[in-house]
């Protein structure tokens with residue numbers, strides 16, 4: 001795997017967008033007042049990626065999709081609103097570990113968030129400092145329908161490190177009931193808990209239809225079901 005695709009600077013982040021307040025739309029904190037920092041860059045490319053502007057040069061003008069923002073500017077943006085949940089997503093935020101380390105520690109020091117979550121694909125291990133500063137990793141290991149090869153999407157040592165952090169929730173993106181077998185195999189092999197199953201989809205009709213198909217089978221597995229609240233509310237609007 002070739003790493004990294006973005007420079008990992010000390011004081012500057014490569015950002016795609018900062019947005020909010022909005023609601024955390026996915027996973028265990030769904031519905032919470034949240035602000036988002038979407039970092040630029042991803043080293044893998046899922047066919048159905050909903051944030052392809054962070055890395056897909058065939059579909060986007062990547063020069064126009066990235067900007068260099070200092071940690072100070074991010075902190076000053078955050079200080080303009082009430083402390084709540086801050087979500088760092090991407091792209092793959094763990095491609096910029098040194099600056100993310102500084103960012104999350106500064107957010108904590110200045111009490112600019114009540115909680116910090118990192119959305120990650122589970123293919124890059126977090127540093128110990130990042131793991132100690134965040135509230136939770138929403139880890140989304142990819143299934144075969146991402147069309148990535150298994151070694152690209154499943155990194156056993158990384159899954160182990162994330163489990164060892166004690167802060168991982170496992171949010172699997174599913175298209176169909178058949179995907180639950182694949183999730184079960186990963187859950188059993190790598191002992192992943194708690195499990196959240198989230199429908200793949202970037203419009204409210206698809207999200208709701210897939211949730212309805214998945215709901216009872218997810219319950220039968222004893223797992224949690226996530227919606228994509230921002231999609232139900234605002235469809236595929238950027239910055240929501």
Ligand SMILES: Nc1nc2[nH]cc(C(=O)O)c2c(=O)[nH]1
Nearest residue numbers: 023024025026089119230240
């Ligand atoms: N509202 C909202 N919630 C989200 N949770 C995870 C998101 C992501 O793009 O990683 C996301 C997003 O893009 N918007």
Ligand code: SF4
Nearest residue numbers: 042045046049091121
């Ligand atoms: S890991 Fe996430 S950001 Fe990267 S291609 Fe897959 S869905 Fe998109």
Ligand SMILES: [Mg+2]
Nearest residue numbers: 050051089240
């Ligand atoms: Mg999104």
